[in-house]
Amino acid sequence: MNSQVSIVRCDDYSYDNVRTAVKTSFDHLGGLGRFVRKDQKVLIKPNLLSAKDPSRAVTTHPSVVRAVVEEVQKLGAVPLLGDSPGGVDRGVRRVWENTKLAEVAGQTGAKLLAFESEGVYPKTTPEGKTYYIAKPVLDADVVISLAKLKTHTLTLMTGAVKNMFGSIPGFRKGEYHKEAPKPKDFARVLVDIFSLTKPHLTLMDAIVCMDGDGPASGDPKYAGLLLASSDAVALDIVAAKIMGFKDKEIDTTVIAQEKNLGPKSYQQIEIRGEDLNTLLLPKFVLPSNRFLNMIPEFMVKLVAPLVWVRPNILDGNCINCNICLENCPTKSILPGKKRPQFDYTNCINCMCCHELCPQKAVYLEKSWIAKKIK
Numbered sequence: 001m002n003s004q005v006s007i008v009r010c011d012d013y014s015y016d017n018v019r020t021a022v023k024t025s026f027d028h029l030g031g032l033g034r035f036v037r038k039d040q041k042v043l044i045k046p047n048l049l050s051a052k053d054p055s056r057a058v059t060t061h062p063s064v065v066r067a068v069v070e071e072v073q074k075l076g077a078v079p080l081l082g083d084s085p086g087g088v089d090r091g092v093r094r095v096w097e098n099t100k101l102a103e104v105a106g107q108t109g110a111k112l113l114a115f116e117s118e119g120v121y122p123k124t125t126p127e128g129k130t131y132y133i134a135k136p137v138l139d140a141d142v143v144i145s146l147a148k149l150k151t152h153t154l155t156l157m158t159g160a161v162k163n164m165f166g167s168i169p170g171f172r173k174g175e176y177h178k179e180a181p182k183p184k185d186f187a188r189v190l191v192d193i194f195s196l197t198k199p200h201l202t203l204m205d206a207i208v209c210m211d212g213d214g215p216a217s218g219d220p221k222y223a224g225l226l227l228a229s230s231d232a233v234a235l236d237i238v239a240a241k242i243m244g245f246k247d248k249e250i251d252t253t254v255i256a257q258e259k260n261l262g263p264k265s266y267q268q269i270e271i272r273g274e275d276l277n278t279l280l281l282p283k284f285v286l287p288s289n290r291f292l293n294m295i296p297e298f299m300v301k302l303v304a305p306l307v308w309v310r311p312n313i314l315d316g317n318c319i320n321c322n323i324c325l326e327n328c329p330t331k332s333i334l335p336g337k338k339r340p341q342f343d344y345t346n347c348i349n350c351m352c353c354h355e356l357c358p359q360k361a362v363y364l365e366k367s368w369i370a371k372k373i374k
């Protein structure tokens with residue numbers, strides 16, 4: 001049977017509009033009652049990358065989270081809210097406050113869970129690789145992932161499959177980056193984690209997305225859509241199409257397809273709701289280092305001295321908070337008087353510094369040849 005993906009218009013984040021659109025999204029998939037039953041523990045996992053206000057389009061919008069919590073409560077189930085924000089924990093409470101997740105918890109009575117203090121279970125893939133997954137993800141009867149549609153300078157797009165990376169608490173995320181420095185290898189890690197934590201349902205906030213050099217330093221981009229599916233890979237195929245990526249360009253999707261975790265092509269997906277061919281979609285600006293992924297692997301070493309993109313710091317923006325330095329998995333950032341300094345010897349271009357800088361002070365510096373490539 002084909003995988004179904006629901007596409008619903010939602011003009012803005014006003015609560016009434018979001019509530020209606022969320023309900024319609026679930027109805028397109030047979031209703032939330034197909035997935036959730038009375039008294040079940042339902043983990044709702046938004047994308048809480050960092051402590052940003054919802055207007056920055058970095059995190060899943062609180063209206064979307066609230067609407068899903070309330071739908072779960074209507075069925076007599078118990079909603080729990082949790083995620084592990086990016087990087088070392090500087091206080092998850094600040095993330096909950098700034099992203100307005102704490103407000104949702106106050107409005108609905110849903111319990112907030114800090115994955116960092118809930119413990120982990122080891123889980124092993126069929127290939128024998130063990131990952132340490134936050135207990136609430138595996139203890140829940142049902143997992144509903146609330147992804148946010150954004151570009152990403154490492155994985156090109158962050159959507160449904162990548163959202164489950166937040167099931168890994170704290171510092172271990174950096175360790176996984178270090179173990180898999182190449183984008184393709186890291187995509188394999190993401191798919192492994194997704195396969196071990198597979199959500200029952202994913203709803204994607206694509207009302208205001210992010211384009212450019214996401215997932216934190218890009219620009220908000222309005223698309224006015226909510227996407228939903230019980231098949232996260234199918235959802236990512238549709239999301240990539242909306243953003244304007246080519247077929248087979250998103251590594252996590254290709255690897256998931258190779259592992260039979262989702263449909264092989266867009267043609268195997270049944271769209272319910274809006275027709276993508278008639279929707280007026282915005283033109284997304286894709287990550288400025290996207291061209292690097294198109295260089296064949298055997299040529300990468302050859303061209304590396306000439307064609308490179310690496311993180312650097314914009315002096316005027318940096319407040320010397322050292323978040324980048326604390327979260328660099330290879331210790332390639334050193335403290336400085338006015339701002340940290342990069343030592344590129346061991347840098348693996350994981351872009352964690354770019355992703356986690358609260359000031360958009362880390363930018364992608366390019367060699368002169370890289371600048372000429374569009």
Ligand code: SF4
Binds near residue numbers: 322340356358361
């Ligand atoms: S570059 Fe960003 S994260 Fe790093 S010290 Fe400056 S402001 Fe903080």
Ligand code: SF4
Binds near residue numbers: 333
């Ligand atoms: S300097 Fe930045 S891109 Fe390089 S390894 Fe450290 S966090 Fe990753």
